[in-house]
Amino acid sequence: MKKYKLLVAFVVVAIMVMSVIGCSAEAPAESPAPAESTAAESAAPAESSGAEAPQAADGEPYKIGIVVKQMGAPYFDYAAEGAKKAAAEMGAEIISYTGPSSEDVNQEITFIEDLITQGADAILVSTADSTAIIPTINKAMEAGVAVFTFDIDAPDSERLFCVTAGNAQESGAAIGESLAKQIDGKGQVALLTGGLGSETLNQRLDAIKEVLAGYPDIEIVATEACDDNFEKCVSQAENLIQTYPDLKAFAGVSSVNPPAAAMAIQSAGKTGEIISLGIGLPSQCAEYVDAGIIPELTLWDPGVMGYDAVAAAVNYLKDGSLPQDGQDYGEYGGKLIVAEGETVGYIPSIIFTKDNVHDYEF
Structure with missing residues (x-):
């Protein structure tokens, strides 16, 4: 009988030890929980904006x-x-x-x-x-x-x-009329654009050309596309200034064009002889506006x-x-x-x- 009791006690103790070992072995499986809460906490500030964040079906911000x-x-x-x-x-x-x-x-x-x-x-x-x-x-x-x-x-x-x-045709027409006014309706001009694959830019170009067609003494000598690369546009403008010594103006339909052309005009010592205008950022063009190289330009915010x-x-x-x-x-x-x-x-x-x-x- 004593041997039986001792055996039962031994079994109970063994089971208790195994349970403790088992719990210890399972603990690492639960360890990701703190990491998840940390991630949630770090994401929280990005979602707070004063108003309730719009959410997709999964509850996350769009x-x-x-x-x-x-x-x-x-x-x-x-x-x-x-x-x-x-x-x-x-x-x-x-x-x-x-x-x-x-x-x-x-x-x-x-x-x-x-x-x-x-x-x-x-x-x-x-x-x-x-x-x-x-x-x-x-x-x-x-x-x-x-x-x-x-x-x-x-x-x-x-x-x-x-x-x-704006409307591409309207903005292009406005550039054309401004150009014609600035050069008194006569002289050689070059048109500049970003990329020829852009329908919007092409519409502006077409509108400029349509306006200038009404001025028989204005000649469009070239249309150059710079792929919105500023340095490339400067180089194109420099070449045009050399090729056409009687050039009076550049008109650009992409925001890189007016400041790039203005830089080329200034470098060539043609300030007061050639102007640049069109679509441009005031921050990029202000110095050339002050110098009189860009008489006016247009843009939006x-x-x-x-x-x-x-x-x-x-x-x-x-x-x-x-x-x-x-x-x-x-x-x-x-x-x-x-x-x-x-x-x-x-x-x-x-x-x-x-x-x-x-x-x-x-």
Whole structure:
């Protein structure tokens, strides 16, 4: 009997020891829990914006990717600032802001496909080629990604909406009339653009040419495309100045053109003989405006454009709505102009001269 009791006691003790060992062995399987809470805590500040963050079906903030036609260009850097401001205020997340170092639609296509794979809820695109990008935009839409264009549109794609500035034909016509006025309706002129694959830029060019066709004493001697590369545009302008000694003016439809041409004019010692005008950033052109090389230029606030594009995308993801005429995006974003039945929203343009060029930060 004593032997039986001793045996039972031994078994009980053995079971207790094994239980303790077993619990110790299982403990590491539960260790990830603290790491998960740490990650959640570190993510929390990014989601706080004062207002309740818009969320996708999985409860996470909407993920937005931005693809621009040229990274490092001041114009798109300002646009990105506005986009990030809107995302922060609306609780969305910019998961990528990227683009080629110089215009390359094939790289843009790769970036968009990567964003599809990453699970972006929306993609904003400023395209280098309005036609070549179409299949990729359509692919993203078919994958359930909401695609919006901004600045440069791809109107024949299935994109949902475009946020841009002014009407391309109207802005081009305004540049043409300004050019004709500045040179008294006579002389040789050269036209500059970013990329020949951009429908928006081509529309501006065509509008300038149409206006200048009404001035028989104005001769367009060349049209050069620099792919929005500043150094390339400077080189092109320098060559044109040498080739056409009677050249009177450059007109550019991309923001790199007026300051690049102005730099070439200044370097050639042609200040007062040749002028440069068109679409340009006041921050890049102010010194040339002050010097009289750029009598005037036109642009819009790219930060507002980026802000409104993100706001439009987030609103669509939340409730399926697209911008309407007079859509109000607040003190910073302002109001969009949307023609009835159209899927393009315009932000207002600004004319810059010596009187106001230093009043703007972009």
